[in-house]
Structure formats: structure tokens, C-alpha cells
Amino acid sequence: MDRPTILAWLRRRDPERWAALGREADAVRAAHVGDAVHLRGLVEISNHCARTCLYCGLRAQRALPRYRMGSEEILDCARRAEELGYGTLVLQAGEDPGLTRAFVSELLLAIKAETPLAVTLSLGERPEADLAAWRDAGADRYLLRFETSDSDLLRQIHPPRPEAPASDVHPRLALLRRLRELGYETGGGMMVGIPGQTHESLADDLQALAALDVDMIGLGPFVAHPETPLGLAAAPVGPDQVPATERMARTVVSLARLLCPWANIPSTTALATLGGAVGQDAALACGANVVMPNLAPARYRRLYEIYPGKSGQAGAATVDALLRLRIEALGRTVGVGPGASPNWLRRHAAPPAKETP
Ligand code: SAH
Numbered sequence: 001m002d003r004p005t006i007l008a009w010l011r012r013r014d015p016e017r018w019a020a021l022g023r024e025a026d027a028v029r030a031a032h033v034g035d036a037v038h039l040r041g042l043v044e045i046s047n048h049c050a051r052t053c054l055y056c057g058l059r060a061q062r063a064l065p066r067y068r069m070g071s072e073e074i075l076d077c078a079r080r081a082e083e084l085g086y087g088t089l090v091l092q093a094g095e096d097p098g099l100t101r102a103f104v105s106e107l108l109l110a111i112k113a114e115t116p117l118a119v120t121l122s123l124g125e126r127p128e129a130d131l132a133a134w135r136d137a138g139a140d141r142y143l144l145r146f147e148t149s150d151s152d153l154l155r156q157i158h159p160p161r162p163e164a165p166a167s168d169v170h171p172r173l174a175l176l177r178r179l180r181e182l183g184y185e186t187g188g189g190m191m192v193g194i195p196g197q198t199h200e201s202l203a204d205d206l207q208a209l210a211a212l213d214v215d216m217i218g219l220g221p222f223v224a225h226p227e228t229p230l231g232l233a234a235a236p237v238g239p240d241q242v243p244a245t246e247r248m249a250r251t252v253v254s255l256a257r258l259l260c261p262w263a264n265i266p267s268t269t270a271l272a273t274l275g276g277a278v279g280q281d282a283a284l285a286c287g288a289n290v291v292m293p294n295l296a297p298a299r300y301r302r303l304y305e306i307y308p309g310k311s312g313q314a315g316a317a318t319v320d321a322l323l324r325l326r327i328e329a330l331g332r333t334v335g336v337g338p339g340a341s342p343n344w345l346r347r348h349a350a351p352p353a354k355e356t357p
Contacts, residue, residue: 001258006203009255010242018251022286025254032261033289037327038339039320040088040120040266041081042292044304045069049094051124054157054229055194055222057305058094062227067300068098071107077295078111084320087338088118090143090292095124101133108137118338120187125161125171128178135182140338142179143187145218146172148194149208150201157194157230176212185344187216191270192252193244194222195230195237202242202252210259215341216290217256217263220270221249223307246274250283257287262343266290273309281326290339291327293319 009021046068049058058064074091081089089111093099104123111119120141121134131142148154151170164171172188179186190205191197209217222244224231242248249271256265267283267290275282280291294301298313312319327334 001255003203003207006206006255006259007199009251010199010202010248012251018247021251021254025257025287026285028261029257029265029287029289033264033342035332036289036335036339037284037330037332038088038264038290038335039084039086039323040090040290040292040339041077041084041086041117041295041316042090042092043069043074043077043296044092044294044300045074045296046093046096046099047300047304048096048098049124050097051095051161052159054159055191055225055231057225057228057307059228064305065303067303068096069296069300071103071110073297074107075110075114078115078117080295080316081117082115084295084316085334085336086117087335088120088141089115090120090122092122092143093124095126099123101130104130105133105137108134108139112138116338118340120185122187125175131175131179131184132182135184139184140340141185141187141216143189143216143218144172144175144179145187145189145191146170146176146205146208148190148197148201149173149205150197153194153196153201156196173208173212176214180212185215185341186212187218187264188212188214189216189218191222191244192219192249193242195241197222197242198238198240199242200240206252206255206259209256209263213343213347214260214263215344217260217265218268219249219252219256219265220268221246221274223270223273223309225305225307246271246279249274250279250286253283254287260343262341262346264290264339264341264343266292268292269294269310270307273307277322277326281330284327284330284332291323293323
């Protein structure tokens with residue numbers, strides 16, 4: 001799909017055409033990654049964060065009770081994931097130096113010794129030596145959204161770490177390439193409707209996903225958090241500003257599916273925050289094929305407040321039972337096993353997997 005076509009879709013405000021795009025993306029999803037919806041157990045292991053991102057409620061300056069889960073607590077969640085039949089555990093956190101290389105390595109070894117789970121890490125921008133050590137310790141996947149491919153916009157909303165060299169124009173794009181070289185299944189993505197994000201810029205983001213050949217795509221609408229600079233300020237919004245709506249995010253999910261047909265694409269929490277279960281299901285029906293139910297104890301979930309209204313308090317078993325019913329109602333099946341990205345499998349299979357026409 002060429003750039004003018006992407007832009008035309010992004011600028012379109014016509015419900016009938018949106019429905020047609022969603023159907024096309026759904027067909028491409030079915031043909032390339034199948035009907036299974038993979039469930040990933042999500043555990044937000046720490047809300048400490050060293051960064052000062054203008055959009056995120058975990059930013060260092062915010063007064064927020066901080067927690068860091070212990071290994072045993074995290075292992076309990078891993079056991080829970082296995083009991084519920086999930087094939088993957090996703091460990092996410094703020095960018096927390098307290099999660100040391102050794103702590104995470106030992107945790108990975110323990111999870112791998114005790115369970116058959118695939119493990120996805122989403123711990124922010126870490127030194128290459130950490131990423132390499134964690135891969136060696138058994139980590140399978142790494143999610144690092146590039147947030148926006150526009151280096152200037154990124155610098156504004158996601159101030160670089162003080163020690164970062166000026167030559168590091170877009171640290172996240174650079175790290176994504178490195179993660180791929182380390183053999184990780186690699187996940188990128190962006191927020192839709194960041195103040196200052198234009199349709200042109202969002203088209204760049206979509207093209208960046210294809211150029212990076214990502215295995216997973218995490219994207220969702222920007223949700224303003226009143227206790228952050230981007231939630232407080234009357235943000236500078238130009239005429240070409242992308243709306244931070246569920247509708248827009250869903251259109252971007254469909255376009256991402258068309259551009260990266262073999263990627264795993266979750267229907268994300270931010271989509272569910274704006275649109276509830278209906279919104280989350282709608283994304284599954286227009287390109288997405290993954291859901292990440294939260295397995296952390298409710299007392300921690302409440303504190304992982306990257307934006308308001310995010311955390312449900314329902315128990316994991318209740319959420320799981322409802323999700324399974326919803327997936328069935330969509331005419332889909334629940335994925336079994338680790339559910340690796342077909343994009344990654346194609347790259348690593350020998351001989352290369354057969355091309356789907
Ligand atoms: N520290 C990790 C994980 C961050 S939380 C990292 O930086 O990669 C995961 C994602 O939540 C972020 O990558 C960002 O895209 C999203 N997010 C953060 N604040 C948000 C907000 N206000 N609205 C919508 N999404 C947000």
C-alpha cells in the first residue's frame with residue numbers, strides 16, 4: 001500500500017468506507033495469522049520510572065505510590081497464566097533501573113524452569129548488554145513502542161535520557177533494530193492522536209512498521225492524563241492533528257494489518273479504555289489477533305496508572321471467562337501454545353515458510 005493510499009485512509013471520515021477497510025483487514029488477518037486470538041498474561045512488574053515522558057502517568061516527577069513486585073509474586077502470576085491456559089507471559093514496567101540485569105535474568109530462568117511460557121519483556125530503553133543477557137536467559141520477545149517515528153516530536157514528548165549522545169536521533173528505532181539482531185521477536189508501535197501528531201506523521205509511523213518488519217505491533221489511542229504535562233496543557237493542535245479517538249485507532253489497526261500481514265497485533269488496553277469490551281472486540285474484528293488480560297494483583301494494577309480509567313479490578317478468572325465467550329461470539333478460537341508471530345517464524349524457519357499468495 002503506497003503512501004497516498006495510507007494518507008487517504010487516515011483522512012477519510014466516512015463510516016461506510018471504514019467498514020470496508022475493516023473487512024479487508026479482517027480477511028488479511030484470517031489469511032495470514034488465522035482465526036486464533038492469542039491471550040497473553042500481562043504483569044506490570046514495577047511502576048518505578050526514571051523517565052519524564054510528558055504523556056505518561058508513571059513519569060518520574062509524579063507523586064505516585066511506587067511498587068516493584070518480588071520474584072515470588074511474579075512467579076505466582078506465571079503459574080496463574082499457565083493455569084488459565086495462556087502460552088505467553090508479558091512483563092511490563094516503567095523504565096526502572098531497580099529491575100537489574102541480574103534480577104530479570106534470574107526471573108527469566110525461574111519462569112523458564114517452571115513453566116512452558118514464552119516471555120515477552122517490555123521494560124523500556126535498556127542498555128544493549130541487558131537486552132543480550134535477557135535474551136540469553138530465555139526472553140523470547142521485546143515490545144518497545146517507538147511512540148512516534150518523528151524524532152522531533154519524540155524528543156518533545158519523551159525527553160532523552162541525560163546521558164544519551166546527541167547522535168542518537170531516535171533511540172527507540174535504533175533499539176528495535178538491535179533487538180531484532182539479537183533474535184527477539186520484536187514489537188513496535190505508536191500512540192494515535194498524540195498532541196502535535198499530523199496525519200503525515202502517522203503515515204510515516206505506519207510505513208516505519210513495515211520498514212522495520214516488526215513481528216508485533218502495539219498501538220492505541222493517546223489518552224490524556226490530567227496529572228501529566230500533555231494532559232494539563234492546552235496542547236498545540238494544528239489543522240492536520242490526528243484525533244485521539246477509538247475510531248481512528250481502529251483504522252490504524254486495520255492499516256497496520258494490511259501493511260504487516262504476518263504480525264501479531266493486540267487489541268490494546270487503551271482501545272478498551274475508550275471503547276470498553278465493545279471497542280476491544282471491534283479491533284479484533286478489523287485486524288487484531290491478540291488480547292493481553294492483566295494478571296497482576298489488583299492492588300498493583302491500580303498503581304500502574306499510565307492513563308486514567310485503565311485498570312479493571314475484576315479477577316483474572318472472571319476476565320478470562322468473559323473473554324473466551326466474547327472470542328467465541330466473534331466466531332474465533334482461543335489460541336493454544338506460545339503463539340509466536342508468524343512474521344518471526346517466517347524469518348527463522350529453514351527452509352523459508354511457503355508464501356501465501
Ligand atoms: N516503560 C515501557 C512501557 C511503557 S507503558 C516503555 O517505555 O516502553 C506501554 C505503553 O503505554 C507506552 O509505550 C505508550 O505507548 C503507552 N502509553 C503511555 N502513556 C499513555 C497515554 N497517556 N495514553 C495512551 N497510551 C499511553
